[in-house]
Amino acid sequence: xxxxxxxxxxxxxxxxxxxxxxxxxxxxxxxxxxxxxxxxxxxxxxxxxxxxxxxxxxxxxxxxxxxxxxxxxxxxxxxxxxxxxxxxxxxxxxxxxxxxxxxxxxxxxxxxxxxxxxxxxxxxxxxxxxxxxxxxxxxxxxxxxxxxxxxxxxxxxxxxxxxxxxxxxxxxxxxxxxxxxxxxxxxxxxxxxxxxxxxxxxxxxxxxxxxxxxxxxxxxxxxxxxxxxxxxxxxx
Numbered sequence: 243x244x245x246x247x248x249x250x251x252x253x254x255x256x257x258x259x260x261x262x263x264x265x266x267x268x269x270x271x272x273x274x275x276x277x278x279x280x281x282x283x284x285x286x287x288x289x290x291x292x293x294x295x296x297x298x299x300x301x302x303x304x305x306x307x308x309x310x311x312x313x314x315x316x317x318x319x320x321x322x323x324x325x326x327x328x329x330x331x332x333x334x335x336x337x338x339x340x341x342x343x344x345x346x347x348x349x350x351x352x353x354x355x356x357x358x359x360x361x362x363x364x365x366x367x368x369x370x371x372x373x374x375x376x377x378x379x380x381x382x383x384x385x386x387x388x389x390x391x392x393x394x395x396x397x398x399x400x401x402x403x404x405x406x407x408x409x410x411x412x413x414x415x416x417x418x419x420x421x422x423x424x425x426x427x428x429x430x431x432x433x434x435x436x437x438x439x440x441x442x443x444x445x446x447x448x449x450x451x452x453x454x455x456x457x458x459x460x461x462x463x464x465x466x467x468x469x470x471x472x473x474x475x476x477x478x
Contacts (some may be wrong), residue, residue: 243430245291245322245414249365253289253416256437258423261416265294275405275421278376282363286373286461288353288417290323292409292424296397297330297337297358307385310396317399318350325415326351328452329402330358332394336382340365343373355415357404374417376405443467 243249253261262274295314318324326346330337338354340362346354350356353372359382360366360375388394399411407424409415414425447467450460460467 243317243427245289249430249434250289250323252434252438254287254399255319256416256434256441258416258418260437260441261423261425261433263440263466264433264435265423267436267440268429270426270429270430270433273407273425277409277421279374279405279421280359280376281417281419281421282373282375282378283367283371284419286353286372287419288325288415288422290325290352290415291321291417291427292319292327292355292410292411292413293317293324293351294327294402294409295329296400296402297328297332297335298395298397299332299392300395302388302391302393305393307394307396310398312441314396314398315345315349317353318346321350321412324349324351326354326356327402327404327409327415328354328355328356328358329404332358332383334382335394336361336379338373338375340369342370343369343371347371353381353415353417355404355417357402366456372417374422405467446471 259273265273328337336359338356338358338360343354343366356373356375359377359379360373361378362378363378366373385394400406401410409424412427414427414430416423416425447460450463
């Protein structure tokens with residue numbers, strides 16, 4: 243199911259941790275980033291659909307690097323809430339910065355998930371561009387620094403791996419201060435329902451804590467509350 247206003251609204255009320263819990267309930271594992279992955283612009287979150295690109299070095303075929311990038315960026319107009327998800331396999335190549343963000347915004351993208359070097363972080367903050375990455379550096383290889391007979395290339399809209407997470411084109415991306423999670427598009431409603439169920443139980447516990455009850459008293463008050471964090475929590 244593609245993103246729509248209702249799905250975006252429901253996802254916006256959930257944290258990446260909630261959604262990871264929801265996926266765990268359904269046996270969907272290893273779809274969230276680890277501690278190496280950082281939000282670049284504080285205060286921003288992201289919900290969108292993955293458009294993927296893999297940066298690599300390959301034989302010179304007479305095309306240009308910018309031709310590849312133009313094809314990838316052009317997909318933003320046809321994907322609801324397009325999020326560029328990048329896997330960069332070229333050491334020392336900085337594949338994203340403020341210039342890229344301006345082009346992406348014009349092409350209809352709403353954010354970036356980058357497994358590679360980025361730069362221009364002050365400008366990214368000024369632009370309020372949602373961006374998550376593994377590292378920052380101001381300098382790197384130029385596009386004509388490829389070895390003789392080769393060039394830097396971009397594989398467009400094929401599966402990629404970012405921060406240990408396998409991302410397919412069309413996957414739903416949700417990112418916040420903790421990192422990002424990647425949800426298979428055909429299971430998005432299931433995952434949301436499971437995440438909302440866990441949150442409902444937790445909120446019930448929090449409300450009882452606010453009334454001055456101890457955790458032991460809460461567990462004794464309603465046996466269903468004991469199921470939080472288990473494989474199949476009870477539904478209220």
